[in-house]
Amino acid sequence: MSRPGAPVSRPGIARRSADISTTFARHLARVRDPLPRRLRTAFTELGPTFVKVGQVIASSPGLFPRDWIDEFSSLRDQVPPFPTALARRTVEEDLGRPLSSIFSSFDTEPLAAASIAQVHGATLLDGRAVVVKVQRPRLAEQVRDELRALLIVCELLERIPQTSVGSPRALAEDFARTLHEEMDFRLEAENMDRMRRLLDTSGIGDCRVPEVHHDLVGRRVLTMERIDGLHFTDVEAMRAEGIDTERLLRLGVQTVVEGVLVHGFFHGDLHAGNLCVLPDGTFVLFDFGIVGRLTESTRTRLATYLMAVTTNDYAAMVRALRSFGSVPRDVDVDELAATIAELYEPFVQGGVVIAQLGELMDTLIRAMVRHRVRMPRELVLLTKQMLYLEGAAATLAPDADLLQEQTLIYSTLMTKYPDLASQIQGAMQRGREMDDAIAAAAAAGRGARSRR
Template identity: 35%
Template sequence: MTRLQRFFRIAWVFSKYRLDEFLPVAELPAPLRLLLILAPWHWFPVGNRPRGERLRLALEELGPIFVKFGQILSTRRDLLPDDMALALQQLQDRVPPFPGREAQAIVEQSLGQSVSQLFQTFDSNPMASASVAQVHAATLHSGQSVVVKVIRPGIERVIHQDIALMRMLARLIERAWADGRRLRPVEVVADYEQTIYDELDMQREAANASQLRRNFDGSTLIYIPEVFWDYTTAKVLVLERVGGIPVADTEALNNAGVNMKVLAEKGVEIFFTQVFRDSFFHADMHPGNIFVDASNPQDPRYIAIDFGIVGTLAPEDQSYLARNLLAFFRRNYRQVAELHIQSGWVPAHTRVNEFEAAIRTVCEPIFERPLKEISFGHFLLRLFQTARRFEMEVQPQLVLLQKTLLNVEGLGRQLYPDLDLWSTAQPFLESWMRQRIGPPGMIKSLREHLPSWLEQSPEMPQLVHDALLRVRDLDRTASTDHATLKALQDAERARRRSFRRTVLALACLGGAWLTTQPLGWTSLESIPTQGWILIAAAGWLLVGRR
């Protein structure tokens, strides 16, 4: 299936399940409103299916990237109505499976032996089926119970097509929308592309699991299953089978007598420990990947699975994030504004007093209130509006962290709505900052960097001399660079205009094509009026304006 065919496929599924009901038509620009009015999906009956079910079925039909999006949405009860959130929860472990014989063939091909040679038992019926892989129960010849995770056949091709469409849409947003460049959508898509392709490599997931297991060895916070490396390849992963109560099953947790307050606080502690102590965090913490060991109900322990997506932070990002959060907790909005300017997230010409006042307006309402009374979704939306005023740029390296924080909030809200996120997180951050900037942190940093500094010290005089020569040459090249830059800017503006016209023309042709599908028109004479209007608009965009 080509990229254009995939585009039409997405448009067809959009129409089939009448997802136009979710669009804020009144808020769209006039050309898009006209296109939506002429679109052919009005001929599709809505039927008796609830809207949540229609959205879930559409995401399942569109494939893994869209399923991942639905998984994230399912944790956001403050942003979605209950019926839609409940429907999207089924995406977490109820994605339609592929045949067990195909999974068995992949295992045998990857490991070079038959299933009977590899395992004492192997259940061809999957335990669970997710967006990019499915899981089968098995037993090793040693008697160890394990789970076998197998990549879906052909999934790489589908993901490649979807990523290509996302990249095209990101470029369109960046070029056609005034705020597009500030949001850096192309970089965000590139970051997500790397993440999703990493998730297709079972050996990478196994390495992630081993690292997390080592980080929390002997911990009472969370348990990570053991990896069996002799049975693991790029397409097959074998892990220790562990049992627990799904974290989404609050009724079972309550029946087991689990201390929900302790459980929720441990979730917050796990998040901050992974981010700040280890700089290595599980970035796919939706409820389908988290279980609870309730053997000690008053001191419960989390069990994590599915380690395909992990995130890391550079030391400077860690420090910046911690200082910002501490400043937020202490309501030091002046420091928050200054940190944003120092880091380059907002332009240097930003007036600190105005930015400080805007941040105060957003943050003050959320403090000293239990989690159940705080909508972080609406809070983030208000921060986004503030960011637009001050030209703040999106930071792609923190996208996974933001997604994980939303998942943690969703879990906290579900387990213990009265959780005080601020009082739980603040002591941890203060302790981490003391260790980082105090004597232990300074000694550790000196020990790590001293050999490199000593190695580079003989080259420092020459580097300083070269830098001074470059500064002297800047004035000589300034006038030439200015003329070249102006020519490049003119060419870029012309290219953007051409790109926008081409994309809009393709959209019109796609809409015209869709009008011919429901009733099976096959001749030019039978093309409906809406189709001719869209074809004429495409011709005007491609030829008339030029």
């Protein structure tokens, strides 16, 4: 499989870049249609890589306007399936044995089809119900040149202030890496096992991950237990079962926050298609092709940033961004903190934030654009998950305050994991000491110039 940075033929890139340009030009010319629809139809025609980008847009409320979310949401579950005969052949090739020696039945119609794979229901020879995730044929070859063309587009976006704040080149490189990881289902199986261990270690018993049948996993095939539940957005059905939907929201936030702060590992693609709820209220997570993995130092920096946001500590927010290398050296951090404070002021009453997370992110992005600050890629992935949960809150628990829920969870975790609290306090103290050192150096420089 081609990897990011591997040599790729220039004629292939040139051809695919020309195809992409022509397709975009043709769809954008339909000026009577709204822009999101024109882009969505272009993405659909361009194939798996661009469909995947569209799915990222659809699952990022707060980072994109509502009409974009609504338009691109069709790319989650309206991707045409490929022939079942090809799926059966892929399973046999990857597992190295006839289908009849593995399954007593293999459904002809897929349960779902997406940009990377489709899922078939099946029954093992011992009678256990499973689902089999099968990769689209020739996916690696198709994706290769599209990713290189996408990187070229992102190089152009780096030159536009309004888009450079999101670090498009870094995000495209990260997208290429994660897409290649998504195309190796053996890695997804490992991610599922790791999340199951994390939930067990954290004592989160109300959240499940399907068991993997490791003897039936290959690079292009993933077999797991079948779990059927209520759709995550079907609030009426959940309430009919007596399920506390506000507790579900809190559980989702806890799973992400504890994964980030304590374990440095979290689900990176939350949306309704990757979640279901059992009648007893258990929360089930699917699709671990995209996950967030954090080193200890990155985890501490993210934790420091999150704590600063929930306590309205603008100087600490800037220090945390600076620790990622996101703040240019010539930016006055005090001025940046003052800008954020000024923009946040309408959302704070009596020291309490009354805004939604999406509103705060929009405000922060405006401050970052003004000061040429780039959002760290780790923060983008985390923010996307929290913004999805905030969107879900409108349905599951309209009266819930997601920021307040996060604050309560942080407080609980600081008590549960005292070493983590010490790490965060140490990081914040080092940030203050760095501010003092920078200020002292600046004062010394001014003094030297005045003596001259």
